[in-house]
Amino acid sequence: MTDQVEELERPAENTSSGDDYVDLTPEYAREILDALGDDDVSRAEELISELHFADIADLLGWASSSQRAKLVDLIRPDFDPELLTELDDELREEVISLLGTEAVAEAISELDSDDVVEVVEYLEEEDQKELLGALSDIERARVEEALSYPEYTAGRIMQRELVAIPDYWSVGQTIDFLRSAKNLPDDFYDIIVVDPRYSPVGIVPLSRAIRTNRPVLIRDVMDTENMRTVVVTEEQENVAHLFRQRDLISAPVVDDTGRLVGVITVDDVVDVIDEEYEEDMMRLAGVGEEDDLSSAIFDTTRSRFTWLLVNLFTAIAASMVISVFEGTIQQLVALAVLMPIVASMGGNAGTQTLTVAVRAIATRELTSTNAWRVIRKEVAVCGLNGLAFAVLTGAVTWFWFDDGLLGAVIGAAMIINLLFAGLFGALIPLGLERAGIDPAVSSSVFLTTITDVVGFFAFLGLAATFLL
Amino acid sequence: MTDQVEELERPAENTSSGDDYVDLTPEYAREILDALGDDDVSRAEELISELHFADIADLLGWASSSQRAKLVDLIRPDFDPELLTELDDELREEVISLLGTEAVAEAISELDSDDVVEVVEYLEEEDQKELLGALSDIERARVEEALSYPEYTAGRIMQRELVAIPDYWSVGQTIDFLRSAKNLPDDFYDIIVVDPRYSPVGIVPLSRAIRTNRPVLIRDVMDTENMRTVVVTEEQENVAHLFRQRDLISAPVVDDTGRLVGVITVDDVVDVIDEEYEEDMMRLAGVGEEDDLSSAIFDTTRSRFTWLLVNLFTAIAASMVISVFEGTIQQLVALAVLMPIVASMGGNAGTQTLTVAVRAIATRELTSTNAWRVIRKEVAVCGLNGLAFAVLTGAVTWFWFDDGLLGAVIGAAMIINLLFAGLFGALIPLGLERAGIDPAVSSSVFLTTITDVVGFFAFLGLAATFLL
Numbered sequence: 001m002t003d004q005v006e007e008l009e010r011p012a013e014n015t016s017s018g019d020d021y022v023d024l025t026p027e028y029a030r031e032i033l034d035a036l037g038d039d040d041v042s043r044a045e046e047l048i049s050e051l052h053f054a055d056i057a058d059l060l061g062w063a064s065s066s067q068r069a070k071l072v073d074l075i076r077p078d079f080d081p082e083l084l085t086e087l088d089d090e091l092r093e094e095v096i097s098l099l100g101t102e103a104v105a106e107a108i109s110e111l112d113s114d115d116v117v118e119v120v121e122y123l124e125e126e127d128q129k130e131l132l133g134a135l136s137d138i139e140r141a142r143v144e145e146a147l148s149y150p151e152y153t154a155g156r157i158m159q160r161e162l163v164a165i166p167d168y169w170s171v172g173q174t175i176d177f178l179r180s181a182k183n184l185p186d187d188f189y190d191i192i193v194v195d196p197r198y199s200p201v202g203i204v205p206l207s208r209a210i211r212t213n214r215p216v217l218i219r220d221v222m223d224t225e226n227m228r229t230v231v232v233t234e235e236q237e238n239v240a241h242l243f244r245q246r247d248l249i250s251a252p253v254v255d256d257t258g259r260l261v262g263v264i265t266v267d268d269v270v271d272v273i274d275e276e277y278e279e280d281m282m283r284l285a286g287v288g289e290e291d292d293l294s295s296a297i298f299d300t301t302r303s304r305f306t307w308l309l310v311n312l313f314t315a316i317a318a319s320m321v322i323s324v325f326e327g328t329i330q331q332l333v334a335l336a337v338l339m340p341i342v343a344s345m346g347g348n349a350g351t352q353t354l355t356v357a358v359r360a361i362a363t364r365e366l367t368s369t370n371a372w373r374v375i376r377k378e379v380a381v382c383g384l385n386g387l388a389f390a391v392l393t394g395a396v397t398w399f400w401f402d403d404g405l406l407g408a409v410i411g412a413a414m415i416i417n418l419l420f421a422g423l424f425g426a427l428i429p430l431g432l433e434r435a436g437i438d439p440a441v442s443s444s445v446f447l448t449t450i451t452d453v454v455g456f457f458a459f460l461g462l463a464a465t466f467l468l
Numbered sequence: 469m470t471d472q473v474e475e476l477e478r479p480a481e482n483t484s485s486g487d488d489y490v491d492l493t494p495e496y497a498r499e500i501l502d503a504l505g506d507d508d509v510s511r512a513e514e515l516i517s518e519l520h521f522a523d524i525a526d527l528l529g530w531a532s533s534s535q536r537a538k539l540v541d542l543i544r545p546d547f548d549p550e551l552l553t554e555l556d557d558e559l560r561e562e563v564i565s566l567l568g569t570e571a572v573a574e575a576i577s578e579l580d581s582d583d584v585v586e587v588v589e590y591l592e593e594e595d596q597k598e599l600l601g602a603l604s605d606i607e608r609a610r611v612e613e614a615l616s617y618p619e620y621t622a623g624r625i626m627q628r629e630l631v632a633i634p635d636y637w638s639v640g641q642t643i644d645f646l647r648s649a650k651n652l653p654d655d656f657y658d659i660i661v662v663d664p665r666y667s668p669v670g671i672v673p674l675s676r677a678i679r680t681n682r683p684v685l686i687r688d689v690m691d692t693e694n695m696r697t698v699v700v701t702e703e704q705e706n707v708a709h710l711f712r713q714r715d716l717i718s719a720p721v722v723d724d725t726g727r728l729v730g731v732i733t734v735d736d737v738v739d740v741i742d743e744e745y746e747e748d749m750m751r752l753a754g755v756g757e758e759d760d761l762s763s764a765i766f767d768t769t770r771s772r773f774t775w776l777l778v779n780l781f782t783a784i785a786a787s788m789v790i791s792v793f794e795g796t797i798q799q800l801v802a803l804a805v806l807m808p809i810v811a812s813m814g815g816n817a818g819t820q821t822l823t824v825a826v827r828a829i830a831t832r833e834l835t836s837t838n839a840w841r842v843i844r845k846e847v848a849v850c851g852l853n854g855l856a857f858a859v860l861t862g863a864v865t866w867f868w869f870d871d872g873l874l875g876a877v878i879g880a881a882m883i884i885n886l887l888f889a890g891l892f893g894a895l896i897p898l899g900l901e902r903a904g905i906d907p908a909v910s911s912s913v914f915l916t917t918i919t920d921v922v923g924f925f926a927f928l929g930l931a932a933t934f935l936l
Contacts, residue, residue, distance in 0.1 A: 206675060207652075207656045213647060266717070270737075273741060274831075281827055293824070293845075304817070308820075312813060333804075340807075344786075356753075377765055
């Protein structure tokens with residue numbers, strides 16, 4: 001295999017490659033972009049022709065917008081519409097407008113319905129209409145039906161192309177049917193067995209179908225135990241949980257009467273898993289989901305502004321606590337020096353708890369069943385660390401300011417703040433979840449408000465009481 | 469379908485169910501645990517018998533350790549070894565010791581090799597030996613070979629059971645072979661085509677094999693374009709990226725001579741994706757990966773202590789900056805009141821940038837190709853928000869303390885700190901990545917040290933210069 005590669009003089013090839021494409025390394029990308037910069041079109045064309053469409057999608061993401069326009073011109077002749085499914089929403093819109101809706105409309109008629117939905121769902125209405133207009137009537141009806149389901153539900157990620165057969169067929173009949181059928185999905189992994197009402201009653205994994213002798217009846221090989229149907233309005237998050245928990249490869253989708261309307265495959269679910277995680281991570285940091293690398297500076301600024309504004313209010317709230325103790329600080333400036341330590345330790349300990357809780361709620365390891373036990377544990381953990389850091393911080397303070405009582409005060413404040421951090425680090429996401437709100441949203445800003453306010457209040461309050 | 473459910477009087481059934489199992493809702497779990505608490509074993513047994521093993525695994529996670537012991541006793545008779553693959557490492561160890569290694573050893577001989585590896589890899593050596601001893605020689609050799617590969621590589625997640633055929637076979641020959649073969653994997657999605665040296669040269673997706681007429685030669689239907697081989701020592705993170713980027717369902721794994729040694733399927737990759745995300749999220753919050761809900765209080769406390777200790781040092785560093793300005797604060801206590809606002813806004817704006825960067829590096833949207841453009845953009849975004857919040861905070865300060873100059877000083881400090889926040893929020897993860905360190909590790913502590921130090925220094929320094 002290595003010899004072969006050298007013969008062909010591939011510019012870059014990494015160890016995991018096995019297909020006929022070159023891996024897109026940053027160096028390879030740099031080479032292409034440099035060729036574009038030098039207006040060496042034929043060199044750039046040659047380099048790009050070695051790339052898989054998924055790598056070209058990555059390259060489009062790394063390029064600046066002027067480079068992107070040049071790249072799109074180069075890929076136009078051999079344009080693979082699947083590339084569009086690999087792009088972020090904003091990037092996709094840009095690439096579609098660079099390609100021109102006419103060219104795109106023609107290309108996407110090759111795609112399965114779930115891919116078409118992915119490409120068009122967030123486009124502006126006019127563009128969407130134009131693209132859908134190029135599809136065949138059947139195909140367009142399928143896509144429009146998909147778009148009629150709410151966002152983030154099974155109906156949006158399923159494909160309509162599927163293989164469904166009755167249970168009285170034999171394996172041989174099934175194979176003959178598949179050999180002669182038109183309009184089958186590009187890839188499928190399970191044959192869905194339906195009853196006369198077109199409700200799924202079982203699945204036959206292809207690996208089982210292909211190993212079974214022709215005369216055997218489908219009803220005798222079908223798997224009813226491991227089939228899970230999904231209702232078309234189910235939230236995609238729950239679909240992802242189901243696939244992950246049951247290690248599914250595909251699942252039939254039914255409407256509310258139980259009729260088979262589509263199938264969801266694991267590759268769509270992997271995308272959902274990515275999205276859901278990204279959402280949690282971003283929400284914990286107060287970043288909007290639409291905040292892609294490719295968003296415009298002003299859009300990004302605006303989307304982050306809201307979170308920072310909320311944070312400004314909570315920071316002012318914490319400052320108001322401090323201002324209550326202005327007199328105390330005036331008498332003992334060491335308090336101003338030390339107070340951020342208490343607040344910061346509380347914030348960090350609380351964030352640890354919060355992150356564990358948000359994550360455990362998402363994976364359903366944390367539910368109402370074990371909520372109290374987890375809360376007790378988190379408070380205990382933070383309390384123990386509070387104790388350890390009370391001793392440490394107390395000792396540092398004593399040594400630094402030569403004031404044992406000041407050390408005792410900061411130690412006590414530390415314990416109090418970390419107990420609150422553990423308690424609210426667990427309570428906040430659980431409370432949001434119970435209220436039907438994503439536990440990642442605004443959790444951290446609530447939490448740091450509490451650890452700042454409690455931290456400043458405990459430290460300055462104890463100091464005012466015992467030191468002056 | 470609904471009628472059927474009611475007929476059988478299933479205690480809890482949600483809309484997405486379609487198999488013969490009951491969904492494990494928190495209420496259903498509560499019912500089981502209550503039955504256990506009342507020592508109503510037959511009721512608990514009845515309820516549990518309706519559950520899929522993956523749900524029993526969830527239930528074990530939600531239970532307290534005493535409830536867990538009772539649950540294990542109940543599932544012992546019908547124990548499905550696949551359940552063990554669904555548990556977290558610590559929980560798995562506990563359940564195995566409750567079941568007894570002998571019982572487990574017998575059960576796991578039914579599993580595919582990748583599942584056995586998952587069950588035994590983190591057990592103590594003695595337990596591991598005992599479990600492996602119960603396997604057949606071939607099976608044990610397979611598992612031991614897998615364990616000889618480094619952790620987190622393709623070799624650990626692949627299965628040895630696979631279907632490989634030469635390219636000169638016909639489709640008919642292949643189907644006949646599959647019908648008569650023993651020792652095939654439980655499930656497979658692609659047939660791997662190998663050359664005489666047992667190197668993969670292509671794959672035949674089952675959906676293609678089953679649709680092709682018997683006389684057609686494998687070499688004429690095999691897919692060489694979409695086959696990607698993975699080297700056995702490749703890091704699992706890269707494998708996950710490959711599957712996600714190419715929408716793969718399975719990929720052949722080869723050793724360093726190019727010989728086929730195993731196959732990785734998408735369900736294993738979904739687990740890897742979960743792990744990698746969890747790692748990023750946890751590392752950003754300074755939580756160890758071994759910090760499961762089921763970890764003991766003391767272990768959790770210790771694992772979080774280290775991060776808090778690092779944070780204590782950085783908090784003390786920030787305090788030292790403040791202590792330089794003790795005299796200034798004594799003269800103008802308002803500074804002590806306001807200084808946390810500047811630091812906090814910097815920390816939050818920096819965390820937004822940091823999270824976007826860490827995430828983009830993980831998905832490879834951010835590489836050296838576009839690093840400078842992203843850094844410039846992040847600095848611009850933070851700078852613009854710095855400007856907005858300079859005006860806002862300055863106005864609030866002016867109003868609050870009736871001091872316009874103080875408002876100007878806090879505004880200037882805000883802009884400076886947010887510029888640093890944007891710069892280092894992007895630079896730190898990129899620098900760690902370039903140094904070969906996971907960009908999520910310690911990023912946030914570096915960042916908040918910078919935003920605290922810069923925030924306090926800029927605000928108090930400007931105040932000392934212009935206000936006194």
